[in-house]
Amino acid sequence: GAVVSQHPSWVICKSGTSVKIECRSLDFQATTMFWYRQFPKQSLMLMATSNEGSKATYEQGVEKDKFLINHASLTLSTLTVTSAHPEDSSFYICSAFGWDQPQHFGDGTRLSIL
């Protein structure tokens, strides 16, 4: 079945640095991918919709200059957390769908900012 790969799975970095997370669809082309964020003991919250070849659509309250999304190809979307601070520490998850298939999710990236 369809597989979505997310990398890295875990990252720790110092406050003020930028972190890039990759999301790849491995066996299908994804014109649209989605980025979610999840805090401990809470459900997933949609951050943005990533569209291949165009600008991402951000949910209300999500800073587009803070969370840069690039969807340069049909199989790759990246989320860059710029100038990360401890409050950006969270579990970030991407998802994608192929034609006539349900959403498939990556395994998530646990980001810890010191």
Add this chain to the structure above:
Amino acid sequence: DAKTTQPPSMDCAEGRAANLPCNHSTISGNEYVYWYRQIHSQGPQYIIHGLKNNETNEMASLIITEDRKSSTLILPHATLRDTAVYYCIGLPGGGSYIPTFGRGTSLIVHP
């Protein structure tokens, strides 16, 4: 998306069937019932979906009532690895719609 209601938690003995209920009384005619689960520290995993007929795959069975106001996900022989949060979501057909996750049901399978 249709509003869904699930019990916050359930438990089940290993090897027994786990039956997870979901109420979706406001589901519209073109909305499917999707089930996902999230094992701790992993992304959600698609399980099964259906419109009005019962469905079965290698992971689970989905029983949808005739009036479509509720459904039950059945894990026929639960294992410890089935411990997870299970989400029931109503979505229009096809994969292009974005699942909105509620609180789900936390299923604990015990030895």
